[in-house]
Amino acid sequence: MMEAGETPRVEEVARRAGVQKTSIYRRWGTLESLVFEAVGARARMALPLPDTGSCHEDLKIYLAASIAFHRSDFGKLVTRLGVQIPEDARREFWRKRLEAASVLLSRGQSRGEVAPDLNVGLAIEMLIAPFYFRALVSGEEISPSLTEALLNIALPAFLRRPE
Numbered sequence: 762m763m764e765a766g767e768t769p770r771v772e773e774v775a776r777r778a779g780v781q782k783t784s785i786y787r788r789w790g791t792l793e794s795l796v797f798e799a800v801g802a803r804a805r806m807a808l809p810l811p812d813t814g815s816c817h818e819d820l821k822i823y824l825a826a827s828i829a830f831h832r833s834d835f836g837k838l839v840t841r842l843g844v845q846i847p848e849d850a851r852r853e854f855w856r857k858r859l860e861a862a863s864v865l866l867s868r869g870q871s872r873g874e875v876a877p878d879l880n881v882g883l884a885i886e887m888l889i890a891p892f893y894f895r896a897l898v899s900g901e902e903i904s905p906s907l908t909e910a911l912l913n914i915a916l917p918a919f920l921r922r923p924e
Contacts, residue, residue, distance in 0.1 A: 769796055793842070794850040800839050801854050804830065810861060816869030817916060823865055824888065824908040831892045831903045840896045859885055866919065876921045884919055 771792050775782040789795035807830045811822040830836040843851060862885045869875035888911055895901045 771795075790850075791847060793846040797842050797846045797850050797854060800835075800842060801857070803835070804839055805858075805861070807833075807835075808862075810864055812868065814872075816866065816872070816874045816919075817912065819865045819868070820888070820912060820916070821908060823862065824911060825905065827889060827892060828903055828905055828907055831896060837896070840893065843893075844897065862889070869919075873921060875919050879919055884915070888915055 769792065771782045771785050774792075774795065775785050778785075785792075785795060789798065808823065808826050811819045813819055813822070831840065843854070846854075859882055863881040866875050866879065866881040866884055870877055870879065870881070875881075891907065891911065892903055895903050
């Protein structure tokens with residue numbers, strides 16, 4: 762429905778799902794929470810977690826996909842919805858997303874590429890925060906060149922240091 766530019770209504774979602782609208786409210790609480798969960802599922806499909814054997818390459822692919830996502834109409838919708846949904850749904854979405862993306866750096870730690878004491882959750886937050894800052898605060902373009910700029914700044918801090 763959203764791809765067609767329609768604003769979803771609980772009655773229509775329930776009808777298409779073959780359930781009562783009370784079931785929708787019981788499971789998700791609000792229409793916004795339902796929509797955001799559906800949007801999150803689609804967002805996860807658009808943001809693969811590559812495993813090339815190189816942390817640098819995995820992050821490069823992930824960040825490039827993130828930039829493409831944020832530049833898309835759907836990505837812009839997700840960003841807008843992210844500030845409109847109830848706090849508990851927003852926190853759960855981000856918990857899942859950060860946990861999934863953290864595997865990119867955790868694998869790098871396992872291979873000895875990334876410092877073993879790196880807080881991988883915080884590092885992932887640092888890599889993706891510029892997208893939201895630009896979309897919601899500064900209005901600067903989320904350009905493809907941002908991938909290399911972020912990696913050039915962040916990777917030296919993430920890498921394993923000689924002992």
